[in-house]
Amino acid sequence: MAAKVIFDRDRCKGCELCVDACPVHILALEESTNRKGYHPAGCTDTSKCIGCASCARICPDSVISVYRD
Amino acid sequence: MKPVYVKSKGLQDTELHYCPGCSHGIVHKLIAETLEELNIIDTSVLICPVGCGVFAGNYLACDAVEAAHGRAPAVATGIKRTCPDQPVFTYQGDGDLASIGIAEIVHAAMRGEKFTTIFINNGIYGMTGGQMAPTTLIGQKATTAPLGRQKELHGEPIRMCEMLSSLGGLVYAERVCVADVPHIIKAKRAIKKAFTKQLNNEGFTFVEVLAACPTNWAMTTRKANEWVLGPMAEYYPLGVIKEV
Numbered sequence: 264m265a266a267k268v269i270f271d272r273d274r275c276k277g278c279e280l281c282v283d284a285c286p287v288h289i290l291a292l293e294e295s296t297n298r299k300g301y302h303p304a305g306c307t308d309t310s311k312c313i314g315c316a317s318c319a320r321i322c323p324d325s326v327i328s329v330y331r332d
Numbered sequence: 333m334k335p336v337y338v339k340s341k342g343l344q345d346t347e348l349h350y351c352p353g354c355s356h357g358i359v360h361k362l363i364a365e366t367l368e369e370l371n372i373i374d375t376s377v378l379i380c381p382v383g384c385g386v387f388a389g390n391y392l393a394c395d396a397v398e399a400a401h402g403r404a405p406a407v408a409t410g411i412k413r414t415c416p417d418q419p420v421f422t423y424q425g426d427g428d429l430a431s432i433g434i435a436e437i438v439h440a441a442m443r444g445e446k447f448t449t450i451f452i453n454n455g456i457y458g459m460t461g462g463q464m465a466p467t468t469l470i471g472q473k474a475t476t477a478p479l480g481r482q483k484e485l486h487g488e489p490i491r492m493c494e495m496l497s498s499l500g501g502l503v504y505a506e507r508v509c510v511a512d513v514p515h516i517i518k519a520k521r522a523i524k525k526a527f528t529k530q531l532n533n534e535g536f537t538f539v540e541v542l543a544a545c546p547t548n549w550a551m552t553t554r555k556a557n558e559w560v561l562g563p564m565a566e567y568y569p570l571g572v573i574k575e576v
Contacts, residue, residue, distance in 0.1 A: 282511055330336060
């Protein structure tokens with residue numbers, strides 16, 4: 264099952280709610296900063312994504328969209 | 333690939349001004365999804381509060397009116413009575429609803445005005461800098477209660493759902509939280525139910541959301557959500573408080 268998680272990087276405030284919500288633990292904050300000056304969240308291993316959309320549901324800033332086959 | 337979750341059409345493209353990890357953004361999304369699913373984005377009227385939620389009208393895609401501090405239920409009463417076919421809802425924080433505006437909300441519930449109130453309870457005054465609210469828990473520190481809230485001095489926190497449930501005009505009151513995904517799904521269900529009851533002209537509907545304010549609680553977002561699910565949910569029990 265292929266799934267894709269897309270981040271609107273510059274809207275992210277690095278709150279880490281998605282990192283905690285991910286059941287397969289593949290989200291983490293990046294080393295670099297975005298336009299706002301926060302460390303944005305990103306996916307470390309897309310191949311493990313199950314497309315559950317937990318990250319997207321908990322994101323207060325609508326940064327994340329999730330797609331699945 | 334098919335979308336599993338994309339941004340709701342009920343939201344505008346504006347970036348939110350809220351602090352990182354603030355629950356307001358999550359509740360905005362739940363309201364937006366509800367408006368979209370019930371196909372009432374174009375007809376709904378939002379009454380904005382004073383407090384952190386003051387700019388809610390810039391974020392949700394429906395029409396919005398700004399009310400004086402705490403007076404959103406009074407403005408909503410006027411709009412709903414003038415336009416009874418349009419869905420009307422207020423979005424209020426605890427400083428707005430449980431403090432300065434407590435008379436307006438109590439009387440709106442008493443009269444059974446047919447609008448919906450979404451009440452954000454984070455137990456603190458967010459926008460003004462973390463002062464104690466009527467909903468601050470016993471022992472919880474605030475800038476105006478540096479030693480923590482004391483029962484003898486400040487009284488016990490108000491449980492708004494239970495208080496309003498004693499009034500005949502209120503047909504539905506539920507307390508939810510958005511601290512994790514399962515609770516977010518339950519919160520969405522409660523908000524949608526409240527709007528559906530309003531569309532059926534049943535009476536006043538009220539949803540209280542226990543929200544995290546990591547900035548003014550001086551906690552990480554993880555700790556803040558643990559606080560919501562722990563001490564807050566213990567004092568403010570989650571679930572349906574009244575349904576007629």
